[in-house]
Structure formats: structure tokens, C-alpha cells
Amino acid sequence: MKAGNPSSKRKPQAVRPPGRPAGRTLRDGVLADRETLLTAAERLIREAGTGVSLEAIATEAGVTKPILYRGVGDRHALVYALAERLAQRMAVEVERDVAAASSTEDALRRLVAGYLQHARAERNLYLYVTAGVTGDGQLEQSLLLADRTAQQFAAGIAAFRSTHGADPEVATVWSFGLVGALHYVTLWWLREETADQAVVTEHLTDLLWSGMKLEPAGGPKAD
Amino acid sequence: MKAGNPSSKRKPQAVRPPGRPAGRTLRDGVLADRETLLTAAERLIREAGTGVSLEAIATEAGVTKPILYRGVGDRHALVYALAERLAQRMAVEVERDVAAASSTEDALRRLVAGYLQHARAERNLYLYVTAGVTGDGQLEQSLLLADRTAQQFAAGIAAFRSTHGADPEVATVWSFGLVGALHYVTLWWLREETADQAVVTEHLTDLLWSGMKLEPAGGPKAD
DNA sequence: ATTTTTAATTACTCATGGTAGATTCGGTGG
DNA sequence: CCACCGAATCTACCATGAGTAATTAAAAAT
Structure with missing residues (x-):
């Protein structure tokens, strides 16, 4: 549609793969509720040990880091919730x-x-x-x-x-x-x-x- | 033993003059013994709290990070020693x-x-x-x-x-x-x-x- | 259909642990 | 006396991870 012209892009050096769309895709924040995130965190910690990163936890939950932050807060809040x-x-x-x-x-x-x-x-x-x-x-x-x-x-x-x-x-x-x-x-x-x-x-x-x-x-x- | 002379503490400068040295200066590992390093670590932690970095500890001891590592090992070893x-x-x-x-x-x-x-x-x-x-x-x-x-x-x-x-x-x-x-x-x-x-x-x-x-x-x- | 809003992804900044490579000093042999 | 070599050190860098902006696409509103 209208997004086909990157000439006015402000980040010319950041080239992303053509098949990989940035920005909002499907999965409209439905399954990113707090419970799901925490359960995913528990699952990953159980199997991967205590050294897991927040990024890994987010990935395990099928979301990205900002979603994890929106859902449960920072690391402190995550540990507290768990x-x-x-x-x-x-x-x-x-x-x-x-x-x-x-x-x-x-x-x-x-x-x-x-x-x-x-x-x-x-x-x-x-x-x-x-x-x-x-x-x-x-x-x-x-x-x-x-x-x-x-x-x-x-x-x-x-x-x-x-x-x-x-x-x-x-x-x-x-x-x-x-x-x-x-x-x-x-x-x-x-x-x-x-x-x-x-x-x-x-x-x-x-x-x-x-x-x-x-x-x-x-x-x-x-x- | 610990003829500590911390008065001649030396702070590494961020900018060095043009012909001026990286690498070895004076201070041939004499006052970088383990005890001195640990004492400096204690001093800094006491006054600055538990959030101090290894770099800060090294600076407090008047040395650089590699010296600290040579003297007491990694973070784990430092905590153990303290x-x-x-x-x-x-x-x-x-x-x-x-x-x-x-x-x-x-x-x-x-x-x-x-x-x-x-x-x-x-x-x-x-x-x-x-x-x-x-x-x-x-x-x-x-x-x-x-x-x-x-x-x-x-x-x-x-x-x-x-x-x-x-x-x-x-x-x-x-x-x-x-x-x-x-x-x-x-x-x-x-x-x-x-x-x-x-x-x-x-x-x-x-x-x-x-x-x-x-x-x-x-x-x-x-x- | 176009604009606005929303929500998500990407990509960055910053701090820190740890390490390698560059650099200089002190001694030693020619 | 001079050059070189080993030893020791500093700077600079890498890797990782927390946390956050900037960017982009989809959905709602006009």
C-alpha cells in the first residue's frame, strides 16, 4: 500500500529482510496476559535453569520483550510474581x-x-x-x-x-x-x-x- | 606487611596525551597484592553500597580491571574471598x-x-x-x-x-x-x-x- | 477511502563482567 | 653502549542482558 516508499525513512542503515515484516502482525495481545507470561517463564526456568534471560522468557512465551515488560513489569516484578x-x-x-x-x-x-x-x-x-x-x-x-x-x-x-x-x-x-x-x-x-x-x-x-x-x-x- | 600507602592513589585518566603511554607504567605489581585489593573492595562497598562494579573496585584500589582479576579472580572469587x-x-x-x-x-x-x-x-x-x-x-x-x-x-x-x-x-x-x-x-x-x-x-x-x-x-x- | 489511533516489532542505549591485543619497562646478551 | 626480549600492564574491545525508544503495520474512526 502506501508503505512501499522508504525514501523518507529515517534509518537508512537498518535494512531488514524483505520477508520479515516489522511492526504489528497478528496475535493482538490476546494471549499475552499476565498468567500466560508467568506460566511460560516457569516452564522455561524449569527446563533451562536459573540463568534464563528476560528475552528468552519472552521468546518462550511467544512474545517480545516489550510485551513481557508490559505484562509483568521489570525483572524484579517478575521474580516477585513467580x-x-x-x-x-x-x-x-x-x-x-x-x-x-x-x-x-x-x-x-x-x-x-x-x-x-x-x-x-x-x-x-x-x-x-x-x-x-x-x-x-x-x-x-x-x-x-x-x-x-x-x-x-x-x-x-x-x-x-x-x-x-x-x-x-x-x-x-x-x-x-x-x-x-x-x-x-x-x-x-x-x-x-x-x-x-x-x-x-x-x-x-x-x-x-x-x-x-x-x-x-x-x-x-x-x- | 601491609605497608599500605594509599595516599599516592592514582586515578587513570580518560584521555592520554599524544605520546603518552598506554601499557606499562610504574608500579610493578607491588601494591596490587590480594590483601590490598580485598581491603579496597571492602572499603568501597562499605561506603558506596552493594551495587559497586568490579571496575569501581579496581579504581578504588588504584589498579585496573585486569590487575584485579589477576589478584583475586572473577566476581565469584571476589565475593567468596570477602x-x-x-x-x-x-x-x-x-x-x-x-x-x-x-x-x-x-x-x-x-x-x-x-x-x-x-x-x-x-x-x-x-x-x-x-x-x-x-x-x-x-x-x-x-x-x-x-x-x-x-x-x-x-x-x-x-x-x-x-x-x-x-x-x-x-x-x-x-x-x-x-x-x-x-x-x-x-x-x-x-x-x-x-x-x-x-x-x-x-x-x-x-x-x-x-x-x-x-x-x-x-x-x-x-x- | 483516507486519516487517526493503537499496538507490536525492531533496534537501540547503557552498564557490566570478562578478555585480548597493544604498549612500555627492565633486564640481558651482543 | 645499544638493541632486543620477556614480563607486566593498560587500553580497548567483546558479549550479554536489562530496559526503552523509535519505527512500522494493522485496526478503528471519520
């Missing part, structure tokens, strides 16, 4: 297991086991999300998954401890401590392929439950 | 406090308090070192400081628990759990400027000592 989704899924699955617990200690054990299990199942995604971002928002980033997870614990712990007269801030501290312990043991466990999950679960549960107390009520059961 | 130094310093200071403890629980409390204290004093450096590196060596990186710190705990815990017949792997798991809890609570505390260090210390100590046990020996002491 963290929320992963935390949500983990929470649902873990809570289902925890619901069947026979005691509070058993609930903790199921929580630990479920966390380890899910982290390994989603290894790459878990690492991608917890890796954080080096830079300014780093502090925020590191606490991203922790915040999300800790909120859930906080409510439980607060309720759990409310009958004992503890001040509410203890719930927050304990939540982050719990998440940190879980996370670091998980990282170690993901690295050490040899350690048995059941044993690790038992030890970590033991730590969190009875602490370093010299004389636990029932004696140390880890052996 | 982590070791920081962990070493923290360990020394904390252990001095712990040595004066009146009981095992008091030792743990002093450990927690010292960790928090030092982390805040070295805030930027602590964040830089614990941030890790996104990419392939990510898992290694995340566990960097943890490894270093956990080894020290492991020995103590192993000895501590050996009289109770626990298997040795429990020491490792507990170490990483302990470090993870410390780290995440520290991150949270560094973000929340409001929380009082003494209170946080008490809560975290409480968690690690008596765990989530329903009935701690003396009731909750967080008041």
Missing part, C-alpha cells in the same frame, strides 16, 4: 499435609518434609525465586519468599502463642527464623544429593521443635 | 563474647546478639556477601557464608551432642538451620529499623533454644 505463585502452590500442598497431622510436632514435621519435597520438585524455580537480585532492592528481594511464607506462619504462631502471653513481635521473628532455617537446610540438601530426605526432615524438625535444649522432654530422638 | 574475611572477623568477635558466657543458653544469646551487631555494623558488606550471585554457581554462592559459619558451629554442636549419641549428620543440618535462621532474622531486622536489637535477640534465642515447644521449662521469657 515467588508469590510458588509460595502459594507450596502453601496449598503443604497445608494439606499438615492438616492431617496428629500433633503439633507432627504438623511441624510434615511442614518441613513438604517444604523439602516441593523445593526439590521445583528445584530450578525455587532457586530462581530465592536467589534474589543483586543491587538496590536486594534486601527486599531476599526477603521476598520469606515475607510471603512468614505471613502464614506468623498468623499460626501468633495464635499458637497468644495463649501464652507472648508479645506479638515474637511471631514475626520466629517466622523469619523458621523460614531461614528451612531455606538454608533446603539449599544444603539440594546441593548434597546424598542426604536422605527423611533423616534431614527429622533433624530439622528436632532443631526447630526442641531447639538446642540440653534436656528435651523425651530425650534426643535423632538416631 | 565472605571468608567477613566470616572470620565475625567469628573472632563473636567467639570472644561467647567465651564469657555463663551457660549454654547464655552462649547462644551472645552468639545471636553478636551476629546481629556485627551484621549491622558491616551492613553493606554483609549484604554484598550474602546476596550471592545469580547464575550457575548460585547454589554454591548462597551457601558460601553459611558453609563458612556452619563449619564452626558444626564442630561445637557435634561435640555438644556427641554425649547424647546423635549421629554426626545432625550437626550439619543444625548448623545450616541455625545460620539460616540467623541470616533471615538479620535481614528482616536490617530492614525494620524499628525493632529493638535486644528484643529480637531474645526472641531468636528463644526460638533456637526452646523451639516451638508448647511448654518451655520456665514459660515464655519474652516479656
Whole structure:
């Protein structure tokens, strides 16, 4: 049509292949919704590891970078969104297991086991999300998954401890401590392929439950 | 040894005079030893934050990038070296406090308090070192400081628990759990400027000592 | 049918990690 | 004494990736 005359083009040096049209093609932003983009990101990270670029993610989603940016924001926002989704899924699955617990200690054990299990199942995604971002928002980033997870614990712990007269801030501290312990043991466990999950679960549960107390009520059961 | 003479710091100019030299000038790799480079890196990170580039670090040290690479290796190696130094310093200071403890629980409390204290004093450096590196060596990186710190705990815990017949792997798991809890609570505390260090210390100590046990020996002491 | 608006692609800028090639200095042999 | 060679260093470059403009085509409006 009218675009056949490039004489007034301002970029004469940029020659693009004749068969490759620039600009708007089909696919009118219909399947570029946030959910689709995030799902594609998860898919690629799962199979290609944590080193994927935003461009690669966009390509995986069948879109280009600006579309990805419009849909989910910058890298920080992407990691945040993925963290929320992963935390949500983990929470649902873990809570289902925890619901069947026979005691509070058993609930903790199921929580630990479920966390380890899910982290390994989603290894790459878990690492991608917890890796954080080096830079300014780093502090925020590191606490991203922790915040999300800790909120859930906080409510439980607060309720759990409310009958004992503890001040509410203890719930927050304990939540982050719990998440940190879980996370670091998980990282170690993901690295050490040899350690048995059941044993690790038992030890970590033991730590969190009875602490370093010299004389636990029932004696140390880890052996 | 470190007859450091940083007063004669030399900044590379962007433009060089016509007959004037690229290539070798004076300074025959004498003050570009590893220690000097690492110290300069620490200095810059402390004052400029965690977002400093390797080029900036090299400039701070009065050298150029290749010299920095020859001295300490790539970014990964730099972070690793800084982590070791920081962990070493923290360990020394904390252990001095712990040595004066009146009981095992008091030792743990002093450990927690010292960790928090030092982390805040070295805030930027602590964040830089614990941030890790996104990419392939990510898992290694995340566990960097943890490894270093956990080894020290492991020995103590192993000895501590050996009289109770626990298997040795429990020491490792507990170490990483302990470090993870410390780290995440520290991150949270560094973000929340409001929380009082003494209170946080008490809560975290409480968690690690008596765990989530329903009935701690003396009731909750967080008041 | 022509113009305007919208939305997508391309292509760029900028910053940074890492490296190679150019360049000079200091010693050593002729 | 002079030239050359090895060693060490600086400049300049490459590669990659985040983020954003400039460009272009399709769809809606007139």
C-alpha cells in the first residue's frame, strides 16, 4: 500500500529482510496476559535453569520483550510474581499435609518434609525465586519468599502463642527464623544429593521443635 | 606487611596525551597484592553500597580491571574471598563474647546478639556477601557464608551432642538451620529499623533454644 | 477511502563482567 | 653502549542482558 516508499525513512542503515515484516502482525495481545507470561517463564526456568534471560522468557512465551515488560513489569516484578505463585502452590500442598497431622510436632514435621519435597520438585524455580537480585532492592528481594511464607506462619504462631502471653513481635521473628532455617537446610540438601530426605526432615524438625535444649522432654530422638 | 600507602592513589585518566603511554607504567605489581585489593573492595562497598562494579573496585584500589582479576579472580572469587574475611572477623568477635558466657543458653544469646551487631555494623558488606550471585554457581554462592559459619558451629554442636549419641549428620543440618535462621532474622531486622536489637535477640534465642515447644521449662521469657 | 489511533516489532542505549591485543619497562646478551 | 626480549600492564574491545525508544503495520474512526 502506501508503505512501499522508504525514501523518507529515517534509518537508512537498518535494512531488514524483505520477508520479515516489522511492526504489528497478528496475535493482538490476546494471549499475552499476565498468567500466560508467568506460566511460560516457569516452564522455561524449569527446563533451562536459573540463568534464563528476560528475552528468552519472552521468546518462550511467544512474545517480545516489550510485551513481557508490559505484562509483568521489570525483572524484579517478575521474580516477585513467580515467588508469590510458588509460595502459594507450596502453601496449598503443604497445608494439606499438615492438616492431617496428629500433633503439633507432627504438623511441624510434615511442614518441613513438604517444604523439602516441593523445593526439590521445583528445584530450578525455587532457586530462581530465592536467589534474589543483586543491587538496590536486594534486601527486599531476599526477603521476598520469606515475607510471603512468614505471613502464614506468623498468623499460626501468633495464635499458637497468644495463649501464652507472648508479645506479638515474637511471631514475626520466629517466622523469619523458621523460614531461614528451612531455606538454608533446603539449599544444603539440594546441593548434597546424598542426604536422605527423611533423616534431614527429622533433624530439622528436632532443631526447630526442641531447639538446642540440653534436656528435651523425651530425650534426643535423632538416631 | 601491609605497608599500605594509599595516599599516592592514582586515578587513570580518560584521555592520554599524544605520546603518552598506554601499557606499562610504574608500579610493578607491588601494591596490587590480594590483601590490598580485598581491603579496597571492602572499603568501597562499605561506603558506596552493594551495587559497586568490579571496575569501581579496581579504581578504588588504584589498579585496573585486569590487575584485579589477576589478584583475586572473577566476581565469584571476589565475593567468596570477602565472605571468608567477613566470616572470620565475625567469628573472632563473636567467639570472644561467647567465651564469657555463663551457660549454654547464655552462649547462644551472645552468639545471636553478636551476629546481629556485627551484621549491622558491616551492613553493606554483609549484604554484598550474602546476596550471592545469580547464575550457575548460585547454589554454591548462597551457601558460601553459611558453609563458612556452619563449619564452626558444626564442630561445637557435634561435640555438644556427641554425649547424647546423635549421629554426626545432625550437626550439619543444625548448623545450616541455625545460620539460616540467623541470616533471615538479620535481614528482616536490617530492614525494620524499628525493632529493638535486644528484643529480637531474645526472641531468636528463644526460638533456637526452646523451639516451638508448647511448654518451655520456665514459660515464655519474652516479656 | 483516507486519516487517526493503537499496538507490536525492531533496534537501540547503557552498564557490566570478562578478555585480548597493544604498549612500555627492565633486564640481558651482543 | 645499544638493541632486543620477556614480563607486566593498560587500553580497548567483546558479549550479554536489562530496559526503552523509535519505527512500522494493522485496526478503528471519520
